[in-house]
Amino acid sequence: MWIYNNFINYAAAVPESLIFGVILILIVFILIITFTIYYLYKIISSQRRRKYTGSEAVINAVGTATNNIAQNAGGFITIDGVSWEVINSGEEDIEKYDKVLVTGRSGLKLMVKKLKK
Structure with a gap:
């Protein structure tokens, strides 16, 4: 109790x-x-995202031409706001504001060709 x-x-x-x-x-x-x-x-x-360093990282990237680029001539493009010096390795001239595809590199310059619309 x-x-x-x-x-x-x-x-x-x-x-x-x-x-x-x-x-x-x-x-x-x-x-x-x-x-x-x-x-x-x-x-x-x-x-874990893709690393963006150097010209090898932009191969197969799509950029925008910042000037007219004749066939086998040099010019400039922008990819993600970064300006790159390029050589037009495609079969047609690239106009300003055209979309281009990076196909490779030669030294410090990128090789590009015009994308078909």
């Missing part, structure tokens, strides 16, 4: 503000974990 008489109702003994505080801490902890996982995913996925 002594055990039952000294039983304390712990649910009634814990103040509601403490329960609210614990729930609030759990919610904040879950939000921090969620954002951390999201940003770790973004960082890891950005590291």
Whole structure:
């Protein structure tokens, strides 16, 4: 009988503000974990993207001519906002703003040909 008489109702003994505080801490902890996982995913996925370095990385890329380029003559194109010096290795002249395909490189110059529309 002594055990039952000294039983304390712990649910009634814990103040509601403490329960609210614990729930609030759990919610904040879950939000921090969620954002951390999201940003770790973004960082890891950005590291797996294609590396853009040097002229080898732009072979088979499509660019835009920034000037008229005659057959077997030099000129300039832009690929992703970067200007490249090129040689027209195609069978037709390239007009300004035409789309060109990078087919290879010769030294520091890229070899391009005009894309068909």
